[in-house]
Amino acid sequence: MGLSRKRRRELGRLKRGASELWDDQKDVLEHASKVVREARRQLSNVSREEVAPRVRDAFENRVRPGVESGLEAGRQFADAAGRKVTRDVLPAVSSALGTALAALEVAKSPQVRRALSRVGTASRAVVPAKAAPGPGRYLLIGIGIVAAAGIAYAAWQTLRADDELWVSDELEA
Template sequence: MGLSRKRQRELNRLKRGASELWDDQRDVLDHATKVVKEARRQLSNVSREEFVPRVRDLYESRVRPGVETGLEVGRNVAGAARDKVSRDVLPAVSSALGTALAALEVARSPQVRQALSRVARSTSKTVAPAKPSSGPGRYILIGVGLVAAAGVAYAAWQTLRADDELWVSDEPEPPTSD
């Protein structure tokens, strides 16, 4: 199937236009690549000259002192805790362990076992089990708790109330003549 001359010319013109368009697009893409490379270079320069020094100064003036202070406080707290444990806790624990071991040794003694069994036999025959009763301590603790709750409620009320007479005026009041 053959094309007419007119159609062949239009087709050739269209091919030439497409080829020119492709060349123009390639030139535009080359130019855009150059612009992007230059923008990247400028951004790198600005970052190196402006942003990095500001971040470094901010770090040196605000972050680093806070971190160093926090580390120093942490070291002090750890040292104080270590001293407290070695001075107070370890002696108390070792004393309690020693006492517990001594009590176990005494409890293993055959004489103590015999004495305990004799006491248990004699008391089980004569003494009835004691019924637990509530003493005055329970009521004293309830009273102390109620007084503490009332004190907290009163303090909250004093804090939150709107009383204009609590403020003292800065100007002296003129004397009243009666």
């Protein structure tokens, strides 16, 4: 198929635009990864500096006096609850953020991208989760509409009969 120079230039511009969009998306993923890392670090600091002391203070000032005056079973329950909060809940939140960060890092891995491209048609059996529409989706839809309009206009210009009628009128005269 022989394309005109104009069409080749347009296709080249479209290809450069898609490449720039892809580079921008990679930059966004890198920035999101940095934000998640910083959020994890800040959450760790906040839990160590703010949450853990408050939990300890609440336990010491509110729970322990009632437990000490009450039954031994109440004391054991409160101790276990305090340990659960400081040992299980706070690390679980930090771990969840770490897992999200790891998922972002894996998604950027070239090996993962190559493996997904090799899966190809076999992945059609898996139904992907529906992503929330973002600005990139609308940008791509807009580019597709403009491209379709350009193709339709080029076809209309190529197939319209006005040019041939005008040329044949001059030849008759």
